[in-house]
Amino acid sequence: MWCPCSRDGKSALDLVRHYKPDLVVLHIQMPGLNGLEVTTQLADDPESPPVVICSVETGPDVVNAALQAGAFAYVFKMRIYKDLILATKSVLQRKAFVSLASR
Numbered sequence: 001m002w003c004p005c006s007r008d009g010k011s012a013l014d015l016v017r018h019y020k021p022d023l024v025v026l027h028i029q030m031p032g033l034n035g036l037e038v039t040t041q042l043a044d045d046p047e048s049p050p051v052v053i054c055s056v057e058t059g060p061d062v063v064n065a066a067l068q069a070g071a072f073a074y075v076f077k078m079r080i081y082k083d084l085i086l087a088t089k090s091v092l093q094r095k096a097f098v099s100l101a102s103r
Contacts, residue, residue: 010061013041021049023091025084028066036069043070050091054063054080059087072099 006012008031016024020068035040035053042048049071055062063074073087076099077093083099090097 007031009035009038012038013092016042016048023049023052025052025054028053028057028062035043036065038082039066039069039071050094052084052091052097054084058099063098067096068099075099075100 005055006015008033011023012026012030026038028035030038035055039051040051042051049072052073052075053066053071054075054077055066056077058061058076058078066074072091072094074095075083075087075097079099079101083097087097087099
């Protein structure tokens with residue numbers, strides 16, 4: 001199911017709770033609640049869909065923070081065209097996915 005885009009974390013949470021999508025793709029940097037905060041709130045609810053985080057940040061600390069927040073996948077924006085479909089397939093099977101800079 002497709003869910004409309006959101007410009008901030010609070011409305012992203014509202015949209016997820018309203019539409020109940022199969023998965024959620026978030027950017028880390030959003031106004032209000034950031035992507036990690038949204039991910040943490042979604043991870044606290046067993047009924048929430050898995051989260052894919054997309055970001056320009058490629059450092060291991062940021063990737064680990066996203067995974068610790070509850071994200072199933074982390075896609076580097078420089079790899080989004082190649083990795084987003086792979087990440088989506090993995091996440092829908094409840095498998096983790098992290099972009100690799102060398103792919």
